Amino acid sequence: MELIMEKVQKRYGKRHLFDIENLRLPSGGLYGLMGPNGAGKTTLLKMVAGLGRPDHGGFLYDGIPWHKGLFKDITYLSQKAYMMNATVKENIAWPLEVRGIGTKEREIRIQQALERMEIPELADRKATTLSGGEAQKVAFARALVFKPKLLLMDEPAASLDKQANALFESRMLQYHEETNATVIFITHSAEQAQRCCKELLWLEDGKIEAAPPHVPLQIMR
Numbered sequence: 001m002e003l004i005m006e007k008v009q010k011r012y013g014k015r016h017l018f019d020i021e022n023l024r025l026p027s028g029g030l031y032g033l034m035g036p037n038g039a040g041k042t043t044l045l046k047m048v049a050g051l052g053r054p055d056h057g058g059f060l061y062d063g064i065p066w067h068k069g070l071f072k073d074i075t076y077l078s079q080k081a082y083m084m085n086a087t088v089k090e091n092i093a094w095p096l097e098v099r100g101i102g103t104k105e106r107e108i109r110i111q112q113a114l115e116r117m118e119i120p121e122l123a124d125r126k127a128t129t130l131s132g133g134e135a136q137k138v139a140f141a142r143a144l145v146f147k148p149k150l151l152l153m154d155e156p157a158a159s160l161d162k163q164a165n166a167l168f169e170s171r172m173l174q175y176h177e178e179t180n181a182t183v184i185f186i187t188h189s190a191e192q193a194q195r196c197c198k199e200l201l202w203l204e205d206g207k208i209e210a211a212p213p214h215v216p217l218q219i220m221r
């Protein structure tokens, strides 16, 4: 899905959080979104997901402004993985249920999602009792299970150990290759951005710049 940001402005009180002139992210891109704490990365990504509106301007999704039907194609993974008060399996089933996918197909996809994230043993655990890293793995599995065209993730690897982080990166790249979905993920790791994406989005002082991830960040400031 192609994403265009057009004159997107957001302020809290007198403070201008950002003022993005025009940015086009072609369909099938894989982008790391970086910038200092408090720069507005979470606020921006949530707005792209339709959670909150800018004060001015907006977004075009394959050329069309926000409409309710987009929920079907977009997923947003929050900074702190949110788990429904149900089992892990039921959590992963939920996005499939709301999209009317039948029981048989659902079972196949849930099993595949659990296996891909190497968490089949968590299937029947109560999701609210999981550790931070376990919950992040489940949230990632739940985000991919319905094959979104636009995958938005806020620090998806923040609670993952080294091994889980490597698994996460390889699954993200695999998903991107298999589906050609547009993926944007927030990270504080320049190494992660270099490993995973061709283009980096740097948000600071209200402006966003795109650059190859191997460009030293100080050049962009």
Ligand SMILES: Nc1ncnc2c1ncn2[C@@H]1O[C@H](COP(=O)(O)OP(=O)(O)OP(=O)(O)O)[C@@H](O)[C@H]1O
Pocket (backbone or CB within 6 Å): 012, 017, 035, 036, 037, 038, 039, 040, 041, 042, 043, 044
């Ligand atoms: N509802 C709100 N009211 C007032 N200020 C807010 C509100 N939500 C966020 N902010 C402020 O906007 C700024 C940007 O917040 P945001 O969470 O988007 O930053 P971030 O780039 O994701 O930071 P981090 O790297 O720490 O996650 C922060 O200074 C935050 O305090």
Ligand SMILES: [Mg+2]
Pocket (backbone or CB within 6 Å): 041, 042, 043, 079, 154
């Ligand atoms: Mg944030």
